[in-house]
Amino acid sequence: MAVTTPPSAAGREIRERSAEEPAILGHGGPPVWLRRLGRIALSVVAIGALIYLFVPIVVVVVYSFNKPLGKYNYVWHEFSLDAWTDPFRYPELRDALLFSLKVAAVVTILSVILGTLIALAMVKYRFRAKGAVGTVLVLPLTMPEVVMGFSLLTWFVALNWSRGFITIVIAQVMFSISYVATTVRARIRGFNWSLEEAALDLGAAPFRVFAKVTFPLILPGVLAAALLTFALSLDDFIITYLNSGIEQTFPIEIWTLKKSRIPPQINVFATTILIISVSLAALGVYIGFHRSKKLGQVNQ
Numbered sequence: 001m002a003v004t005t006p007p008s009a010a011g012r013e014i015r016e017r018s019a020e021e022p023a024i025l026g027h028g029g030p031p032v033w034l035r036r037l038g039r040i041a042l043s044v045v046a047i048g049a050l051i052y053l054f055v056p057i058v059v060v061v062v063y064s065f066n067k068p069l070g071k072y073n074y075v076w077h078e079f080s081l082d083a084w085t086d087p088f089r090y091p092e093l094r095d096a097l098l099f100s101l102k103v104a105a106v107v108t109i110l111s112v113i114l115g116t117l118i119a120l121a122m123v124k125y126r127f128r129a130k131g132a133v134g135t136v137l138v139l140p141l142t143m144p145e146v147v148m149g150f151s152l153l154t155w156f157v158a159l160n161w162s163r164g165f166i167t168i169v170i171a172q173v174m175f176s177i178s179y180v181a182t183t184v185r186a187r188i189r190g191f192n193w194s195l196e197e198a199a200l201d202l203g204a205a206p207f208r209v210f211a212k213v214t215f216p217l218i219l220p221g222v223l224a225a226a227l228l229t230f231a232l233s234l235d236d237f238i239i240t241y242l243n244s245g246i247e248q249t250f251p252i253e254i255w256t257l258k259k260s261r262i263p264p265q266i267n268v269f270a271t272t273i274l275i276i277s278v279s280l281a282a283l284g285v286y287i288g289f290h291r292s293k294k295l296g297q298v299n300q
Contacts, residue, residue, distance in 0.1 A: 064267035071261035096253035115180025163245030187221025
């Protein structure tokens with residue numbers, strides 16, 4: 001004959017509480033219709049934000065196929081391929097674009113090298129000035145461009161430097177390093193440094209370890225930082241304008257040209273840059289996905 005023990009007061013309390021929990025969970029939250037309304041409102045806000053961001057880009061692309069009546073490409077008149085068949089009709093626009101591409105290439109190379117080395121030092125090593133270096137890196141990201149541009153202008157004037165290509169590069173590298181270091185630092189924050197130690201134990205030289213182990217693993221972050229730096233260099237106006245002297249980058253040339261005319265060739269160049277940027281970004285995403293898939297197959 002089985003002997004049963006009477007339930008204790010604690011056991012009865014636990015069973016009663018567990019029986020009441022479904023009712024509490026079912027009726028304590030917001031109503032179903034309110035949750036649905038919140039999801040709909042969030043979707044509407046997200047779609048509206050995307051429209052707000054992409055409509056100006058679409059307008060730029062569409063107006064590259066416009067044939068304006070006068071000198072200003074502000075009002076749609078009729079569809080035409082004239083601007084695309086003759087994109088270099090205005091030599092000053094072409095020269096300014098080539099100059100901007102030259103500046104962007106040099107700035108990207110210098111910023112990626114310096115920013116990547118700073119990011120590696122900030123993540124891998126411990127030193128006394130680490131906090132101060134991190135603060136200095138954040139300053140260009142938070143400082144107004146007019147303040148930074150005018151500070152650099154004052155410095156160049158005090159040193160009696162003639163403003164031009166070199167001062168533009170120095171000015172743009174000053175803020176681009178922060179973007180590169182921040183991007184690469186986020187990429188290598190979870191880096192497994194034991195891989196470097198294993199390579200060193202196997203007899204590889206430090207430079208070979210960096211070239212064959214470290215750099216390939218952080219390459220997606222470096223490429224993302226390079227694309228960001230290149231885009232920021234092409235787009236920068238305030239800092240470049242204050243330190244350019246008589247040199248004209250593409251944004252400065254557009255600013256100067258708008259007083260007399262706005263030809264559709266500007267839209268053609270902007271659309272071309274957009275297509276190249278999107279293509280490079282898509283290529284980077286594809287390479288990163290392919291590398292991750294390949295590593296996953298190797299790990300399996």
